[in-house]
Amino acid sequence: MVELRSIRSRSEADQKLTREGGVIMKRYRTVRALHEAYRVGETTPLAYTESLLAEAESDHYERGTFTAILRDRALAEANASSERWAQGTPLGLFDGVPLVWKDLFDIAGTRTTASSLAYFDAPLAKEDAAAVAFYSAQGGINLAKVGLSEFAYSALGINPGLGTPANAAISGERRIPGGSSSGTAVAVKKGLVSVGMGTDTSGSIRIPAAFQGLYGYKPSGDFYRDTAGIMPLSTTLDTFGPIAASLQDCYDLYCLFAQQPPQLLEQISAERSDGEVPLRYCVPTNIFKWEIDQDVLDCFEQLLLQLEGEGYTIERIDVPAIDAVADIMDRYGTFAAAESSYYHRALLQDERRQKIHPRVLSRMARANSMSAVDYLTLKAKRSEILALMREQYSSTIFLMPTVAMEAPLLAPLEVDDEAFFRENLRAMRLTVVGNFLAWDSITLPMGFGDEGLPLGLMVSNNGSDPDLLFDETAKIDRLIQERSKVDLFRSV
Secondary structure: OOOOHOOOOHHHHHEEEEEEHHHHOOOOOOHHHHHHHHHHOOOOOOHHHHHHHHHOOOOOOOOOOEEEEEEEHHHHHHHHHHHHHHHHOOOOOOOOOOEEEEEEEEEOOOOOOOHHHOOOOOOOOOOOHHHHHHHHHHEEEEEEEEEHHHHHHOOOOOOOOOOOOOOOOOOOOEEOOOOOOHHHHHHHHOOOOOOEEEEEEEOOOOHHHOOOOOOOEOOOOOOOOOOOOOOOOOOOEEEEEEEEEOHHHHHHHHHHHHOOOOOHHHHHHHHOOOOOOOOOOEHHHHHOOOOOOHHHHHHHHHHHHHHHHOOOEEEEEEOHHHHHHHHHHHHHHHHHHHHHHOOHHHHHHHHHHHHHHHHHHHHHHHHHOOHHHHHHHHHHHHHHHHHHHHHHOEEEEEEOOOOOOOEHHHHHHHOHHHHHHHHHHHOOOOOHHHHOOOOOEEEEEEOOOOOOOOOEEEOOOOOOOOOOOOOOHHHHHHHHHHHHHHHHHHHH
16 A cells, blocks of 8 residues: 555656746646645645646637536635645545546536537536545545537547547647547646546547547446446446546546555555466457558557567457457347437437437437347347356456557548448447446557557456456556657667
8 A cells, every 4th residue: 555645756757847828837647746746835736726727718628628617616626625735634645636527427516418419408417426426525626527429429529519629649630539538538638637537338438548649447347336427328338437648547546436545556466466367368369350450450469579578478369259249239239329319318309309410319219220129138148248258258358459540530520421430430349349248448558550640459357356457457558668668769
């Protein structure tokens, strides 16, 4: 266990400087770096939050990034946190740490819109979602609600109604941010916050994180014990979790919500027993028949060769359950179509339906062709596959690319429905497997494609041991970073 009052930043690279209105403001790129800045008195939660609000309200962020900036609440929470720090009684690692929430979480006094014009006249939430209330109770600062694909129904992050913020990993031609947790990823990548909360039904945390060179964690089940106050896309498949600038921040937020002591990732291995079952590292070769760009495959293969050079034994085998996922959904329909249509049924039956974008309506319409038998069969088939996976792959780490391509250009996909649906399917083809199979999955940056855009590696297991998954991912992440340093040295 790490003593919170003595956590120190490990690298000056954890800090970022931004210029706003001629004033240099320091940005802390990890939770632990910000915690240390509070500890030594370099800044206070109130001063830091005031600077973040000024930035969030500037033209530095495009339309669609935020749906609500929580100025009054954030300042009140920051003031209370500053008083605790001044008295030497912070509540823990996240006391005074600003966070953004995807606009599917209820926050008292705001509308939960799912970034849809159809919900812009919805009643104000009377209370926080349970997860928001829990974060507040730990001293966290709730900075803003951020945008998403309408109803969370796109892996590309495009929202014609409320606006689409461009991918923040690059400048120049505007690229898709990835979705549906687009605003979360943009806010993290631009350095407003070091970590933000997204949701994931078919890849909505991992896809924008991968497209923008970030880390993202999709838990196999509930990230927090109480999911009240979160608008669903699929009550069967939905999970929520962090997008962050570092793997450590993802793990620290996991520890917070799991209510276990925080620790450095390097300490996990030392605490695991020697008698545990050896792990298998598996690459499902049946994914290679899907349309994955060659630069993604090349980057992935280079990484596998590096891992094997470090002593990893990697099995390249077919995993039949992966093919079964697509077959089952093609035959019986999708959880998202059936369950979102049920949740939004009142909306779909009155004049507000006209405010929903046709692309979203067309995907929800899949539910019209699903019978009750189809839906129950879908659930039964999934249960059968999950039992089989637990039996056959109980100690397996799966390695796959996160997405099949670099982030495509935004403009063509805004106007071409055929291209939109094609690229949307490609973007989620790899990640949706992890949702249907209830995997714990982490995406981390693995390199860059031919156009210099970030690519992601997805590391997954069957969800029985999140600490193990973080441990194994951290080891791989360190190897990738070491390779990057070597490559940079060679290029100088």
